[in-house]
Amino acid sequence: MVVTTTISNSDEHLRGTFASRYLRTSLPRFKIPGGPMPKDAAYQIVNDELMLDGNPRLNLASFVTTWMEPECDKLIMNSVNKNYVDMDEYPVTTELQNRCVNMIAHLFNAPVGDDETAIGVGTVGSSEAIMLAGLAFKRKWQAKRKAQGKPCDNPNIVTGANVQVCWEKFARYFEVELKEVKLREGYYVMDPAKAVEMVDENTICVAAILGSTLTGEFEDVKLLNELLTEKNKETGWDIPIHVDAASGGFIAPFIYPDLEWDFRLPLVKSINVSGHKYGLVYAGVGWVVWRSKEHLPEELIFHINYLGSNQPTFTLNFSKGSSQIIAQYYQFIRLGFEGYKDIMQNCMENTRFLKDGIIKTGRFEILSKDIGVPLVAFSLKNSSSYTVFQIAESLRRFGWIVPAYTMPPDTDHISLMRVVIREDFSHSLAERLISDIEKVVKELDELPPRVSVKSARIDDVDGGGSHHAEKSTEKEIGSYWRRISGKKTSSVC
Numbered sequence: 001m002v003v004t005t006t007i008s009n010s011d012e013h014l015r016g017t018f019a020s021r022y023l024r025t026s027l028p029r030f031k032i033p034g035g036p037m038p039k040d041a042a043y044q045i046v047n048d049e050l051m052l053d054g055n056p057r058l059n060l061a062s063f064v065t066t067w068m069e070p071e072c073d074k075l076i077m078n079s080v081n082k083n084y085v086d087m088d089e090y091p092v093t094t095e096l097q098n099r100c101v102n103m104i105a106h107l108f109n110a111p112v113g114d115d116e117t118a119i120g121v122g123t124v125g126s127s128e129a130i131m132l133a134g135l136a137f138k139r140k141w142q143a144k145r146k147a148q149g150k151p152c153d154n155p156n157i158v159t160g161a162n163v164q165v166c167w168e169k170f171a172r173y174f175e176v177e178l179k180e181v182k183l184r185e186g187y188y189v190m191d192p193a194k195a196v197e198m199v200d201e202n203t204i205c206v207a208a209i210l211g212s213t214l215t216g217e218f219e220d221v222k223l224l225n226e227l228l229t230e231k232n233k234e235t236g237w238d239i240p241i242h243v244d245a246a247s248g249g250f251i252a253p254f255i256y257p258d259l260e261w262d263f264r265l266p267l268v269k270s271i272n273v274s275g276h277k278y279g280l281v282y283a284g285v286g287w288v289v290w291r292s293k294e295h296l297p298e299e300l301i302f303h304i305n306y307l308g309s310n311q312p313t314f315t316l317n318f319s320k321g322s323s324q325i326i327a328q329y330y331q332f333i334r335l336g337f338e339g340y341k342d343i344m345q346n347c348m349e350n351t352r353f354l355k356d357g358i359i360k361t362g363r364f365e366i367l368s369k370d371i372g373v374p375l376v377a378f379s380l381k382n383s384s385s386y387t388v389f390q391i392a393e394s395l396r397r398f399g400w401i402v403p404a405y406t407m408p409p410d411t412d413h414i415s416l417m418r419v420v421i422r423e424d425f426s427h428s429l430a431e432r433l434i435s436d437i438e439k440v441v442k443e444l445d446e447l448p449p450r451v452s453v454k455s456a457r458i459d460d461v462d463g464g465g466s467h468h469a470e471k472s473t474e475k476e477i478g479s480y481w482r483r484i485s486g487k488k489t490s491s492v493c
Contacts, residue, residue, distance in 0.1 A: 048456035054401050056467035060419045060433075061374075061403040062278040063247050067424040072330045075323075076282070082322035084122075085313065093322045096329040097122045099446050100275075103332055107253050108245075108262040110269050119296055120289035121314055122275075122325050126246035129288035132300075133242050134170045136270065136290070140298045144238075150201075159207040160190025161408040162214050164246070167207060176204065184408045188367065189217050192224035196231050201204050205240045205269070210261055211248030214407065214418075216373035218248055221261040221268070225233050240269040242294075246286070247373045249273030254341040255348060256371065269295045275328045278344065278373075280335075280423060336365040347374040350430055351421045357434035364439055367416055374421040379414060384442040385478035388417045394440040400433060411456055440490045 013026035027033055027045070056066035069078075079093070087094040097155055098117070105118030112118045138155055145152035156177035159167055163180070171178035181190045189212050199206060206228060208221045221243055243261060246254070250273060252259050262268060268291065275285035290296045301314045335343070351374040358364050358378055368377040380388055392404035399440050401426040407414045419433070 010169040016402050055399055058399045059401040060425070061401050063274070063420050063422070064283045065276055066282075066422065068280070068282060068327065068331075069334070072327050072334075075326050075330055077158075077323075081209045081416060084320050085315075085318055085324040086323060090322060093325060097274075097325045099323065100328050100332065101287065101289060104249075104273065104287050105263075106287060110247070110263045110289060110291060114452050118289060119291075119293050120287060122328075123256070123288060123315065124284060124317065124320060125276060125286040126164075126244070126272050126274040127169070127286070129246075129286040130166050130242075130244060131170050131174070131316055132288075132314060133270040133272055133288050134176065134204075135174065135300060135324055136296050137240065137242065138174065138176060139300060140295070141202075141204040143297065153204050155204045156200070156202050157204055157207060158195050160195070160209065160212075160219065161209065161410070162189055162212045163209060163244070164213050167244075171210055174452045177202075179203075180408075185411055185414065188212065188215050188407065188411065189219045192220050192227055195224060196227045199228070199231060199237070199239050201235075203236060203237075203239050205242045207244055208261075210243055210245040210252060211373040213247070214416075215377045216247070216375040217369045218252070218261065218372050220260070223263060225265040225267045232267075239267075241265070241267045243268055243271045245271050246274040247277055250278035250280075250340065251344055251373055254337070256343045263291055275324065278347075280329060280331045280343070281324050281327045281342075284321070285328055301474045344374070347421045347423060350425055350427055351376060352419065353427060354419060354430040354434065357430065358437065361434075361438055363439065367414075368418075375418055375419070377416050377418045379416040383415070386447065388415050390444060391437070391440055392417055394443065398436045400436060
């Protein structure tokens with residue numbers, strides 16, 4: 001949810017463009033109109049305003065799916081009026097959700113027998129999935145501490161500083177201390193050894209990221225499992241692992257099948273994944289699955305009967321649409337394992353092509369890794385004349401939305417850009433993006449030295465007479481962007 005910051009003016013009105021064919025009166029901008037209007041006029045007014053939105057296909061900031069087949073679009077529209085929570089009225093939709101949970105659990109190597117049902121739930125996205133998984137860990141930890149007669153009012157969770165902002169939300173909303181492993185230059189993911197050093201008897205879990213938002217890199221979950229197992233043996237603790245596979249959960253099984261990160265590791269008790277990212281479904285669906293029923297406390301599951309029958313529910317919200325659940329099932333049966341594999345391999349090929357093109361410009365250092373989510377993260381080798389923020393702003397002239405951001409604390413002097421490669425990002429689009437980046441860089445080269453950098457600073461405390469080092473200038477610019485965009489720089493998803 002975006003908190004509105006618009007200052008409403010009751011006297012401000014909207015004036016139609018082509019809608020003037022139907023009506024000539026203007027509309028109040030921040031109040032409901034006094035009466036109805038023709039449906040054609042309402043459509044035209046809204047459609048005209050939406051013209052100024054960006055093109056989703058050229059939004060390279062987001063991991064979220066922006067294209068699906070027309071057949072799936074039809075299924076979505078046909079089910080857009082179904083409330084998913086009404087399981088008694090829409091039992092087939094509920095069945096499709098259960099099938100998806102089982103498919104994902106098997107994909108993640110959950111210890112589920114052929115005659116057993118996997119434990120999991122569909123969510124609005126990975127943020128809700130993480131909240132639910134975190135609550136399960138917190139309640140299990142509290143129950144164990146109470147049984148031991150120990151205090152249970154100071155839980156903590158250990159993550160890397162590269163986690164997505166939803167982890168910070170979980171910690172703040174549900175009163176759990178967030179202990180972040182600091183990053184260091186050249187190593188932009190959680191260090192498993194340092195993470196294990198930070199755990200204590202109040203740690204409810206360690207969260208590992210399969211596909212960092214910053215660079216796409218996979219964290220070493222296997223090493224974390226080994227080190228944490230030893231720690232548990234030494235201390236008598238039983239600290240588990242949660243894997244945030246929002247971005248990488250639908251990449252690793254198809255591209256890196258031998259990589260051990262999932263339920264093959266004994267301490268991994270739950271995994272979340274975003275269906276609306278590389279699950280190839282439009283925004284609005286995520287999944288969380290548990291290793292077994294014992295890891296989801298029964299007290300968190302509510303049972304209701306006022307919709308027609310006894311219905312168990314474990315979600316943060318209640319009503320939600322069924323369309324994305326149905327779309328996810330469509331993708332699973334439409335593509336199958338080999339179909340997903342082909343798409344992910346194609347994404348990786350386009351990633352390598354784009355990476356090579358960016359390297360050939362000679363201007364950038366690649367920060368993303370070859371093994372990880374299909375994206376290219378890169379920083380300027382020399383930021384003395386202009387910054388990645390100006391490159392990102394200039395690329396918007398060509399329609400591209402490419403995010404520029406700073407790394408978390410301790411590495412926040414590093415500013416970078418990131419291009420996410422989705423299924424709909426073609427080889428030809430990669431060629432055009434490389435060409436446009438080259439154009440922008442050449443244009444910025446022709447600007448007077450330092451002028452463009454000074455313009456990005458909030459104020460000139462030295463009256464223009466100071467000569468800062470390049471890294472100091474980058475850090476000031478990074479601090480400015482953090483002040484105007486909020487604490488977390490890794491919230492773009």
